[in-house]
Amino acid sequence: MSTLPRPDGSATAPLTPLSATARRIVTLFVVHAILITGAVFILLPFVWMLVTSIKSPAEIFAVDFSLWPKHFSAVQNYGFALGKFPLLRFALNGAVVCAGILVVQVLVAVPCAYALAKLRFPGRGTLLALVLLGLCIPIQVPALPLYMGLARLGLLNTYFAIMMPFFLSVFAIFLFRQFFKSYPDEIIQAARLDGMSEFEIVWRIVVPSAWPAIAAFSVFSLVAHWNDLYWPLIVISDTKLATPPLGMMFFADAETGSNYGALTAAATVLTAPLVIAFLIARRRFIEGITMTGIK
Amino acid sequence: MTSAVASPIDVPLAPVRRNRQRMIERLAGCGFAFPAFLLLLLTNLVPLAVLLYLSFTDYELGALKTNFLGLANFQKAFVDPVFRRSLYNTFVYVAIVLPGAVGLGLLIAVLLHRRKRTRSFYEIVYFLPVTSTLIAMATVWQYILHPRLGPVNGVLRALGFDAIPFLSEPAYVLPTLAAIGIWQLVGFNMVLFLAGLSAIPRELYEAAEIDGCRSGIDRFLTITWPLLGPTTMFVIVTTSITAFKVFDTVAVMTRGGPMGSSEVLLYDIYLEGYQYFHMGYAAALTLVFLAFVLLFSILQTFVLERRVHY
Numbered sequence: 001m002s003t004l005p006r007p008d009g010s011a012t013a014p015l016t017p018l019s020a021t022a023r024r025i026v027t028l029f030v031v032h033a034i035l036i037t038g039a040v041f042i043l044l045p046f047v048w049m050l051v052t053s054i055k056s057p058a059e060i061f062a063v064d065f066s067l068w069p070k071h072f073s074a075v076q077n078y079g080f081a082l083g084k085f086p087l088l089r090f091a092l093n094g095a096v097v098c099a100g101i102l103v104v105q106v107l108v109a110v111p112c113a114y115a116l117a118k119l120r121f122p123g124r125g126t127l128l129a130l131v132l133l134g135l136c137i138p139i140q141v142p143a144l145p146l147y148m149g150l151a152r153l154g155l156l157n158t159y160f161a162i163m164m165p166f167f168l169s170v171f172a173i174f175l176f177r178q179f180f181k182s183y184p185d186e187i188i189q190a191a192r193l194d195g196m197s198e199f200e201i202v203w204r205i206v207v208p209s210a211w212p213a214i215a216a217f218s219v220f221s222l223v224a225h226w227n228d229l230y231w232p233l234i235v236i237s238d239t240k241l242a243t244p245p246l247g248m249m250f251f252a253d254a255e256t257g258s259n260y261g262a263l264t265a266a267a268t269v270l271t272a273p274l275v276i277a278f279l280i281a282r283r284r285f286i287e288g289i290t291m292t293g294i295k
Numbered sequence: 296m297t298s299a300v301a302s303p304i305d306v307p308l309a310p311v312r313r314n315r316q317r318m319i320e321r322l323a324g325c326g327f328a329f330p331a332f333l334l335l336l337l338t339n340l341v342p343l344a345v346l347l348y349l350s351f352t353d354y355e356l357g358a359l360k361t362n363f364l365g366l367a368n369f370q371k372a373f374v375d376p377v378f379r380r381s382l383y384n385t386f387v388y389v390a391i392v393l394p395g396a397v398g399l400g401l402l403i404a405v406l407l408h409r410r411k412r413t414r415s416f417y418e419i420v421y422f423l424p425v426t427s428t429l430i431a432m433a434t435v436w437q438y439i440l441h442p443r444l445g446p447v448n449g450v451l452r453a454l455g456f457d458a459i460p461f462l463s464e465p466a467y468v469l470p471t472l473a474a475i476g477i478w479q480l481v482g483f484n485m486v487l488f489l490a491g492l493s494a495i496p497r498e499l500y501e502a503a504e505i506d507g508c509r510s511g512i513d514r515f516l517t518i519t520w521p522l523l524g525p526t527t528m529f530v531i532v533t534t535s536i537t538a539f540k541v542f543d544t545v546a547v548m549t550r551g552g553p554m555g556s557s558e559v560l561l562y563d564i565y566l567e568g569y570q571y572f573h574m575g576y577a578a579a580l581t582l583v584f585l586a587f588v589l590l591f592s593i594l595q596t597f598v599l600e601r602r603v604h605y
Binding site: 027031032034035038039041042043044045046048049052060061108109111112114115116119120121122123124127130131134135136137138140141142143144145146147148149151164165167168170173192198199202223226227229230233234244245246248249252260263264266267270271274275277278279282285286289290 | 316317319320321322323324325326327328330331332334335338339340341342343345346349356399402403406407410413415417418419420421422423424425426427428429430431432434435436438439444446478481482483486487490511540542543546547561564565568569574577578581584585588589592
């Protein structure tokens with residue numbers, strides 16, 4: 001780590017640190033050159049989206065392009081996007097759907113995970129095996145029969161249809177079970193001797209200690225369902241019920257090639273909530289989303 | 296587990312209490328697991344059974360009569376040019392995204408690992424695409440790659456090159472979509488690699504330096520790469536599964552075109568099932584899709600097992 005002072009080499013000493021410094025500067029330069037090149041590639045669509053959303057149509061269609069707009073048309077672009085399409089409604093739909101899914105997921109998964117981790121009951125092994133199997137099945141597989149069932153019940157184009165397939169998160173059960181398993185048995189036993197019911201033990205003793213796991217799962221679930229396109233595309237055709245990605249798709253279909261200012265304004269509005277949340281709670285986001293790694 | 300703390304007064308009571316406790320556990324366990332089990336049945340098990348049944352029939356939404364076909368749907372799939380092309384395209388897509396997203400994720404993580412002041416800035420930048428809505432960003436990409444209006448071709452023209460029709464030339468479509476796939480996944484993989492890197496003890500690097508591993512590449516090859524093995528395997532499998540499920544960018548940017556050159560597996564299933572309403576055939580294709588995902592997942596369990604032992 002640290003370079004030891006050399007007692008003897010007064011002749012070589014000034015040379016070695018110098019070349020070492022030179023090497024370090026070159027290395028640093030190369031490293032940052034690579035990192036910045038990558039960062040430019042990553043940021044390109046974000047920057048272009050923001051810039052275009054405030055440009056005037058004349059500049060967007062001009063042949064000689066420039067990064068910074070000469071005339072600002074932010075009001076027209078955002079106004080057009082918000083006026084022509086119910087963007088705030090899409091965002092609201094996204095919030096309702098995400099919240100509904102998350103609440104049911106946690107309410108269902110927590111007791112089940114506790115039972116699998118701490119209680120002996122008939123069928124436990126089978127249930128655990130089914131949960132592990134469920135981890136491997138993506139939504140696109142049960143989608144077809146679920147769609148047919150919802151169509152038969154006349155439930156297409158409802159919030160319920162968007163949320164229903166995700167009420168059970170086998171991933172949440174799996175994750176919470178891992179967390180609950182390490183909870184000390186002695187405390188649970190003591191609570192039982194104090195006359196607490198199992199229901200109280202779960203919600204008043206075990207759950208508060210599992211807060212980090214629940215928070216991380218919440219981030220994962222919110223990001224996944226805010227951004228999901230496949231399932232809403234299947235069950236929703238009514239524009240009023242569109243989630244943000246689906247709304248964006250309707251918007252793009254209606255506006256192809258004609259109004260990029262409004263299109264990028266719409267993209268900005270629908271991307272903003274999650275990106276802002278990410279910038280505020282960076283650690284939680286990275287933790288929560290990469291937790292799917294365990295999946 | 297249960298009776299370690301019993302005091303002498305409790306002894307005559309203990310068996311009764313233990314039986315009672317066991318009863319409570321059984322009841323509570325069943326009660327707690329029941330809602331989850333019911334939902335598992337409704338959203339996974341029953342649909343899977345129905346899917347299996349459908350795949351043996353020619354059921355179509357709104358059809359008057361349904362015939363049992365046996366394995367005909369599967370036979371049809373393997374000679375269906377559209378399905379074969381979409382399967383082929385999906386694998387080409389995976390073959391580009393996998394080395395790109397894993398290699399770049401690793402490169403960025405290794406370069407970023409030692410940075411102190413700039414690390415959080417780069418972390419935010421590279422992770423941004425993971426949190427942003429892909430559909431919205433795909434629309435922006437479509438505009439960026441526009442042959443006339445997009446900045447990429449604007450720069451190419453300014454440098455004296457011909458404009459590249461990224462999304463309208465069959466040969467370029469899959470690589471373009473794959474580049475966007477890489478754009479979205481690099482940050483995710485970078486974070487997984489960073490976690491793996493921080494688990495490698497620093498002393499190993501110091502020891503290696505003393506043993507003559509002076510250049511960064513030497514250190515990477517002798518220490519980082521072997522010790523990162525389990526993480527790398529894991530990232531490879533998750534990236535493969537994610538890339539295999541490509542749908543959003545295709546649905547928004549190309550719709551399988553031009554001339555079917557960007558048709559992928561999930562998009563084909565989507566068209567057959569929800570646009571043409573060939574439910575029986577779509578069910579068979581879904582089962583083929585599931586078979587591939589399970590194959591990746593088995594690989595993943597195997598890898599995870601190794602990671603735990605490691």
